Amino acid sequence: MKRKIRYGRLPQFARALALALTASLLLASCQQTAATTTTQEKSSTDSAATTAAGKNTENTESKAAPADDEVKRIGVVQFAQHASLDNCYYGLLEGLKEHGYVEGENLEVDYQNANADGGLNNTICQNFVSRGYDLIVGIATPSAMAAYNAARDEDIPVVFSAVTDPIEAQLQNADGTNVKGVTGTSDVLPIDEQLQMIRAFQPDAKTLGILYSTSETSSIASVRLYEEKAAAHGFTLVAEGVSESANVPAAALKIVNEVDALTNILDNMIVQNMPVIVERAKEAGLPYYGSEEEQVARGCLATQGLDYLALGAQTGAMAARILNGEAAESIPISQIEKASGFYNSTVMAELGLELPADFADMKDLAKP
Numbered sequence: 001m002k003r004k005i006r007y008g009r010l011p012q013f014a015r016a017l018a019l020a021l022t023a024s025l026l027l028a029s030c031q032q033t034a035a036t037t038t039t040q041e042k043s044s045t046d047s048a049a050t051t052a053a054g055k056n057t058e059n060t061e062s063k064a065a066p067a068d069d070e071v072k073r074i075g076v077v078q079f080a081q082h083a084s085l086d087n088c089y090y091g092l093l094e095g096l097k098e099h100g101y102v103e104g105e106n107l108e109v110d111y112q113n114a115n116a117d118g119g120l121n122n123t124i125c126q127n128f129v130s131r132g133y134d135l136i137v138g139i140a141t142p143s144a145m146a147a148y149n150a151a152r153d154e155d156i157p158v159v160f161s162a163v164t165d166p167i168e169a170q171l172q173n174a175d176g177t178n179v180k181g182v183t184g185t186s187d188v189l190p191i192d193e194q195l196q197m198i199r200a201f202q203p204d205a206k207t208l209g210i211l212y213s214t215s216e217t218s219s220i221a222s223v224r225l226y227e228e229k230a231a232a233h234g235f236t237l238v239a240e241g242v243s244e245s246a247n248v249p250a251a252a253l254k255i256v257n258e259v260d261a262l263t264n265i266l267d268n269m270i271v272q273n274m275p276v277i278v279e280r281a282k283e284a285g286l287p288y289y290g291s292e293e294e295q296v297a298r299g300c301l302a303t304q305g306l307d308y309l310a311l312g313a314q315t316g317a318m319a320a321r322i323l324n325g326e327a328a329e330s331i332p333i334s335q336i337e338k339a340s341g342f343y344n345s346t347v348m349a350e351l352g353l354e355l356p357a358d359f360a361d362m363k364d365l366a367k368p
Contacts, residue, residue, distance in 0.1 A: 072101060072135070072323045073108045075128030077147060079140035080116040080268040083294035087308035088139045088161045088315065095316020101323060114143060116268055125150035135159065135322055137315070138184075140268060141169050141218040148182055157328040160184030161315040162266065162308065164218035166333055178329035183322075185315045187218075187266055189291055190339035191225050193304035194263065195233040197341070198289055200356035201302065202261055207236045209259035211251055211277065213269040214241040222265040248273040249280075256284040263289040264300060274298060287351055293342045297365040301351065302343035304359075306336055 076092065078085050089111065093103060101107040110128065114121035125146045128136050136151050137159050138144030144160030148171060151158050163186055166172035171182050198208065210226060212219040223239050230237040240255045242248055248270070255262065262281055264270065270277070278299035281288035290300030292308055314334060322328050341362035343355060355362070 071106050071108060073131075073133045074110070074135040074137060074319070074323075075124075075131070075133045076109060076111045076137040076139065077121065077124045077128070077143045078111070078113045079121060079138075079143040080272060081113050082268065082271045083298075084266055084271060084292055084308050085139050085162060085268075087294065088312040091309040091312020091314075092137060092139075092161065092316040092319065093312075094309075095313035095318075096320050097316075098313070099317055099320035101320055116272065118142065118146075121146045122150070129154050129156060132156075135319060137161065137319060138163075141165075141216065142268075144171055144184065145169050148179070152181060155181065157322050158182045158184075159315060159319045159322065159328065161312055162187040164188050164266070165221035168217050168221050172333055178331070178333065180329050181327075183318055183328045183331040183333055185311050185318070186333060186335040187306055187308070187311055188335055189222060189225070189265060189306065190304055191222075191229050192233075193339040194289065194291070195229060195235065197302060197304045197356070197359055198235075198261060198263065198287075199233050200358055201353055202287060205235070205260035207238055207259040207261075209238045209240065209255045209262045210265065211240050211242065211248070211255060211262070211270050212265060212267050214243050216267055216269070219265055219267040219270075222267075226263075226265075242269065245269055245273055249276050252277045252280040256280050256286050259286070261287045261289065264291045264295055266291050266306075271295065274300075282350070285351065287353065290342075293340065293363075293365060296342045296344050297367075299347060300344065301347045301353070302341075302359075302362065304339040304341050307340045310340075311336055 076089065078089055096107060103109050110133070112124045114124055121143055125136065129150045133156060135157050136147045138147035139161045141163045144163050147158045158181060160171060160182070161184055163169055163171060163184060166184070166186055167174055171179055171184070173179060198205065208230060210223055212223050227237055238255065238259050240251045242251045274295065278288060287301045290296045290303040290305060292303060292305040296303050314336070318331050321331055341359060342365050343362045344366045345364045346366040348355065
């Protein structure tokens with residue numbers, strides 16, 4: 001507790017001395033406070049400058065590990081809700097974790113699903129940019145494109161996953177080099193392996209059908225690849241495009257009467273409506289092949305396709321390199337090189353088919 005000085009009881013000289021001493025102490029206190037404030041402001045300014053410089057420096061050497069006390073913030077936009085893309089997201093988190101970035105510790109993840117809504121997809125990406133995230137991840141072609149369009153003028157790097165044709169999506173240059181600020185993983189399908197497997201299951205099949213969305217550039221690219229390769233395996237391709245989900249049931253009913261087998265691609269609209277197609281194929285006694293394991297688990301016969309958990313993990317490893325300081329464009333776009341084989345023994349038995357000897361090592365995904 002401070003003692004109160006009662007100047008009225010002091011002699012005149014003492015009163016003057018006390019007043020001078022008090023004024024001197026008050027002045028020194030104000031100067032110290034001002035100096036402290038100036039130092040704090042300078043420290044804050046220096047810190048902001050260092051952070052900005054770090055974001056604009058293109059360091060092509062990967063750092064060993066993230067700083068213990070540094071928290072990175074990323075936005076993840078997934079175009080649609082289905083198991084294949086969900087696996088990309090789960091794999092992404094695992095890939096980041098394996099390379100030192102753990103959600104809730106040194107990583108903040110803002111995960112948003114656009115539910116196949118183009119307008120919402122764009123809004124999510126714009127919000128990510130306004131929040132100044134360190135990195136944006138786009139899962140599936142529409143989200144990857146929206147992320148890049150929103151972030152490219154703000155120097156926020158973008159990593160994509162499950163983009164079938166990055167050049168067609170304008171996420172990669174025509175010569176195969178990276179667009180500035182972008183890298184990621186492609187889910188281009190192992191079509192030759194898929195066609196070989198279908199031929200092994202159905203030696204006498206002549207026509208092969210595909211349903212696809214006319215609004216997804218990645219689907220159009222996949223159909224084009226099938227058209228290029230089908231004849232070499234003895235198939236005539238029948239492709240049926242749909243513009244909206246409401247048209248899928250009618251398109252499925254039409255195509256099962258025109259072909260000997262159906263095969264799938266990772267088309268968001270088609271995958272979301274897959275139960276309808278599975279039912280139409282079942283009614284027609286028609287084999288329906290998937291493009292990855294989740295589709296086989298949900299009623300397709302078999303696949304030589306992609307492991308989307310592995311694809312996501314590969315994407316996460318690339319994201320970690322960028323968070324560690326590498327420029328996105330210095331990391332080559334990659335894809336899963338080896339097909340993963342799966343079949344559904346329940347569906348196979350219903351169709352009266354047998355597992356081909358050359359594909360006996362495939363994993364059975366039939367539910368017990």
